[in-house]
Amino acid sequence: MRKTWSVLGLSLSLLLPLNSWAKNHVVVVxxxxxxxxxxxSASNSATYTAAKVPVQQLINAIPQLKELADVxxxxxxxxxxxxxxxxxLLSVARQVNSLLKKPDVHGVVITHGTDTLEETAFFLNLVIASDKPIVLVGAMRPATALSADGPLNLYSAVALAASDSARGKGVLVMMNDNIYAARDVSKSINIHxxxxxxxxxxLGSVVEGKTYWFRQVSKRFNQQSEFNIENIQGDQLPNVQIVYAATNMSPDAYLAYAKNGAQAIIHAGTGNGSVAAQIVPTLKQLQQQGIQIVRASRVAAGFVLRNAEQPDDQYGWVVAHDLNPQKARILTALALTKSKDAKQLQTMFWEY
Known part of the structure; x- marks a missing residue:
């Protein structure tokens, strides 16, 4: 459509597309x-049934979303x-990948249960080759509860996904006003x-729909990643399991997973990914049989040092660096689609 203005007696004409002032399109998955x-009831903030409200009802409950984006x-x-x-996990990744390929989609918000939100976020961070914003969001209280946190979390997530500044920053998690990197965010408490x-x-914060940034991620993600959802066939990843370490351990769980076809086992060790003396022979034996052993830690912070506590080079084991056991499982499963060499797997843990 053509509009003409008269300024100081001069006629100015400008050809404007019909959608010239359209808001960015954000899809809530x-x-x-x-x-x-x-x-x-409204007093039930910790006792409820998850996954009841359909997506359109979530969107309609927050009319202010229309001020942020075309949702x-x-x-x-x-x-x-x-x-x-x-x-x-693979199904969601394929649907998100398909949406982001559409020219009219600026970004995607994924509403997700908080229990495994960090795992889905990290997986998408590794397999979606797009710089468009991908934001995962959840809630700790159901929408029916007093002071429900979901509506504001979703509002902020849409604001973030609609922001041009969110492009190229990796998959993001939007919770409680904070923007987190998918790689290193974790659920740390189950009731607050x-x-x-x-x-x-x-990484930053969203306040009243405006985005503020404070740091960036230095590891590989999205377009820099060698893993791509379009190259993954079927609906299963390589079988990788986690064994949680504690005192008085027996090797039974490791042996059972190996018998059941595990290609790798994440050892969620104490402290620096420590392995009890009575478990070491079993893990050495499994590695010699071609089952990868990855030393992670059950401790919430810090990182596992290679060749500390155990001679990883000698045994051919991998350390998870600062990835927690559940994220180590995700990366190991994807890494096994590329290589079964422990040295190459270790390089991937340094890089991702």
């Missing part, structure tokens, strides 16, 4: 979780996040709204 949960919704899953398997933390700090 719903997967269930507490943010879509409902309790029996549409997709119901990818309707599930409590503790029940997500590789099948659902400030449930998500990173030992390296937040």
């Amino acid at each position: 719903a997967t269930g979780g507490t943010i879509a949960g409902a309790g029996a 549409s919704g997709v119901q990818a899953l309707q599930i409590a996040s503790e029940s997500i398997t590789d099948k659902e 709204t400030d449930a998500f933390q990173s030992q390296w700090g937040a």
Whole structure:
């Protein structure tokens, strides 16, 4: 359409596209979780049923979203996040990848249960080759509860996904006003709204719909990643399991996973990924059989030092660096689609 203005007697003409002032298009991809949960009454903030509210109802409940972006919704899953398997993980990644390929989609917000939100976020951080904003968001209280945190979290997530400044910063997690990197955020408490933390700090904050940044991620992600969802076939990843360390351990769990076809085992060790003396022979034997051993730590912060506590070079083991056991599982599964060499796997842990 053509508009003409007269300025100081001069006629100025400008050809404007019909959507010249259109807001950025953000797609909300719903997967269930507490943010879509409902309790029996407003006083039920910890007792409720997850994954009840459909995506369009979530969007309609926050009319202010229209001020931020052109928002549409997709119901990818309707599930409590503790029940997500590789099948659902791959399905969500493929749907998000397809959406981001559309020229009119500026960014994607994924509503997700908080129990495994960090794992889905890290997986997408590794397999989606796009610089468009991908923001995961959840809630610690159902929408029916007093002081529900979901509506503001979702509002902030849409604001973040609609922001041009969020491009190229990796997959992001938006919770409790803070912007976190998918790589290093974790759920640290199960009953408070400030449930998500990173030992390296937040990337920034969203306040009243405006985005503020304070740091960046130095590891590889998205377009820099060698893993791509378009190259992953089927609905399963290589079988990688986690064994949690404690006193008085027996090797039974490791042997059972190996018998069941595990290609790698994440040892969630004490302290610096420590391995009890009675477990070392079993892990050495499994590694010699071709099962990768990755030493992670059950401790919430810090990182596992290679060749400290155990001679990793001698045994051919891998250390998870600062990735927690659940994220180490994600990276190991993807790494095994590229290589079964422990040295190459270790390089990937340094880089990602």
